[in-house]
Amino acid sequence: MSAGAPALPARQFLRWAWRQLTSMRTALLLLLLLAVAAVPGSFIPQSKVDPLAVATFTDRHPTLTPVFDRLGLFSVYSSPWFSAVYLLLMISLIGCIIPRTAVYLRAFQARPPPAPRNFDRLPASASFVTDRPVADILGSARQVLQAERYRVDVDDGTLRAQKGYLREAGNLLFHSCLVVVLIGVAVGSLVGYTGGVIVTEGEGFSNTLTQYDEFSAGGLFDATDLPPFSLQLDSLRADFQLDGPQRGAPRFFSASGDYTARPGDDPTPFEIQVNYPLKIDGTSIFLVGQGYAPVVSVRDGDGDLVYSGAVPFLPADASYTSNGVIKAPDAEPAQLGFEGFFLPTAVVGADGVPFSAFPAAAEPVLGLFAFRGDLGLDDGRPQSVYVLVRDRLRQFTGDEGKPLRLLLQPGDSASLPGGYGTISFDGLRQFAKFQISASPGNSVPLVAGVLAIAGLVMSLTIRPRRVWVRARVEDGQTVVGVARLDRMSGADLGNDVATLVGSLQTDDKPRQRIS
């Protein structure tokens, strides 16, 4: 409000604001604003969609990152400004639905609207003269229109009829269901949980918080609610296209093993494929990825076995060139760490650099760089098992002081210089990446969404129509006027009027028979 204008009383202002917010124009602007607001999230990496991409972005753009962070651009869809737009839109929606429902209910109970004085002004009208009495004509018209499912009302020489009431009902159903969908999604995100875990062949998983590699849950979720199932992964199958132009493309993935729904139950076999999750007690287990876990053993300078097991290497490209880290904190005289790559089908390129030519493990090679010193595990700070913190580590060097690179095939072993120990590549297993999630109540948005489409189709296809017939006696004859109004554009009204007029005129014959 400008300074000169008289201040509106608060109530009046609120009423004005409410009317503005719930107007169609505002709803339309908010709708378009929502579309625009959704755009940045598809270009800027989102921490909930791809945390790795966010980390890469942060490394590459150190100056932009704090600005983006402050603007919530790494989590656009939960940012205050995005929420503001859709909350306003929702209020506007509700503020539109409620009064329109009231208007609709009144119109539904009311008689069809009265006939306009002058039919010629309507988009389609006709008139004719007949010998039939007024009541007879109106009776015939009532019959014809009722057969066409019009609601008909006759009084005082005039017939009024209307149909297509369900159009507005569909419209209201659609918009109400949208509100239900939004509420359902919001509530669902409060009570659900989702987590990711990597399980290697021959190993197991039990559904407790500590076993997850990553886990997120809604605000109302309680970790003690996790269903107490456990599963054992026996084997993972991964098939790839062997020939043709799409050689190497993934063709079939499946993970199989046994699960027990609760401790003490008998194990039940399972097979999980992409698109075919395993469901236990409302929780679904999805196969979302797989990869290789070389089995390695590390012996330290004293010859003691300080590490032995399968180490998942995370695939980085379509040929499953994978990266991973091995940590042996118990090694003496110094802790040992390895960082490197795994190539399922290693081929040495023209430049002498090995790369993976095919995603299946036809010629597996493990390439490692070795480090000694302090792995940084003792200061209590949590560390990713996939990252080697090199701050207090010294890299082993080989010939001419270059970093030492160990290339191992299954069965190979290599000694570290200076008697620090040995590492051997004992065998190869595969791992499955499972996503485990429960989204209770997701049938609410589903049912509401299906109803919304039903309402949408009703509101877009049903045409509300009105028909009026007026008959009066003039010079001993009956003058009949017919008019029709379609509240949606595009109907062939002329034809409809003609059909009605035609049916009223052909009804002349029964009258003659009676007389």
Add this chain to the structure above:
Amino acid sequence: MSTQDWATLSNQAVAAATVVFALGCLAHLAEWAFGRRVDAAAPVPEPAMVAADGVVTQRSPATPRPAAGPDRSDLLGRAGLSLTVLAFLLLLGGVSARGLAAQRVPWGNMYEFATTGLLVATGVYLVLVRVAGVQWLGPIITGFCVVVLGLAFLVYVPAGPLVPALHSYWLVLHVSAAAIAGGAFAVGAGASAVYLVKSRAEQRTSLDARRGYLWRLPSSAAMDRLAYRVHAFAFPVWTFAALIAGPIWAQYAWGRYWGWDPKEVWAFITWVVYAGYLHARATAGWRGRTAAMLALVGFATFLFNFVGINLFGSGLHSYAGV
């Protein structure tokens, strides 16, 4: 026939369809060029409504018809339409043969989606030619098909089996619905574009200067109505494809029904913009030209989702196959 034979046949049919679409487009352009010299045909009155003694006043805008007599412009228009029918049949053959070659529904990558989407767009156009006489969309539809088919060859991949993520019957429901909606959006965008041209001309051209091809087309109001009807068909189909079938499949494949993956974001944006279009047509100050522009923006977001996000974006919907 072996799958390889079907694959070869498919490629030949799609290439032939491209050429025939190009010829059809040329015919329509020539129709337009020759039509420039022709006077606007006097609007042909609608057939009499009521026989006998009835008097019917018909106030709905009469549709101008092409001038009587087979002039060169008409002939070219009919040739363009015939070529479009031929191209449609070739494309239908190409898409079907592709399915037989790959032994699955041919909707597994960008090339396949583009050919199927254009098949739908041409099909919708031809149906509308039959029921609503929309030959005036011929130049824009054939031109669009030539351009997109030409570009589709850039993302061509040989027929082959699907990646595991697509092993689901939801592929049939989700992708076919998206292709149907996309094809209809293309026709709707074409109608909105011609509407914008025509309504501008109606505002700027005096009545006696109205000669040429454009003035033989229906009124801009009729075009707007047609565009609305096509969008009113496409919008619920898109709603089903993007906001019902997509989330259900995502729940099965990825364990969440909505995750703001770039493809999902843009599908949502397209939905919101078209919802805006439908509301704009019922809002004072927005109906008409502004609404039509929104329809074009909606189609642009759809195309960007298909091309931009597939080729340059990242995310879970990386099925371009290129």
